[in-house]
Amino acid sequence: MTVSSxxxxxxxxxxxxxxxxxxxxxTVLDHVTSKWGVLLLVFLSDKSMRWGELRRAVDGISEKMxxxxxxTLETDGLVHREVTATVxxxxxxxxxxxxxxxxxxxxxxxxxxxxNADDIVGR
Numbered sequence: 001m002t003v004s005s006x007x008x009x010x011x012x013x014x015x016x017x018x019x020x021x022x023x024x025x026x027t028v029l030d031h032v033t034s035k036w037g038v039l040l041l042v043f044l045s046d047k048s049m050r051w052g053e054l055r056r057a058v059d060g061i062s063e064k065m066x067x068x069x070x071x072t073l074e075t076d077g078l079v080h081r082e083v084t085a086t087v088x089x090x091x092x093x094x095x096x097x098x099x100x101x102x103x104x105x106x107x108x109x110x111x112x113x114x115x116n117a118d119d120i121v122g123r
Contacts, residue, residue, distance in 0.1 A: 031076055032102065036061055036069040041095070042110055044079065045103040048094035078102060 018025040031037055036058065043049060043057045055066055070093060073079040078099035084090040095103060 028076065031072050032078075032106075034069065036065050037073060038106065038110070040066075040069055040073065041078065041099065041103050041106060044093060044095050044099070045107060048082075048092045051091055051093070054093065073099070 017023050032041070039058045039061070040054060043054060049057065051066070054070075055061065055063070058066070061069075070079060070081070074081050077096055080094050080096050080099075082092045082094070084092070
């Protein structure tokens, strides 16, 4: 992205009022960039996963936060929850089309964070 295109994006954001406290973008940004939201979206970028797989993949997440974050991402239309009527019930989580579009933009940021985290935290 060039500097001129970054400026036009910033101008669009400001013109649409996206930086104001009453704008719905604040809610979406809060959900998407929450500590657990980012991690769950990243893990779901590769494949659909069951509850237990997600719990093991996202080190440190409590069952309460896993349930709450998945529910939020599902309500936002980013994650699809599919229940298969078996005993015990099987529940699979996957990204929706909107979630996939988001994660395609989120993964380069995560790559940058992985590449630079040691230098930043080590300061």
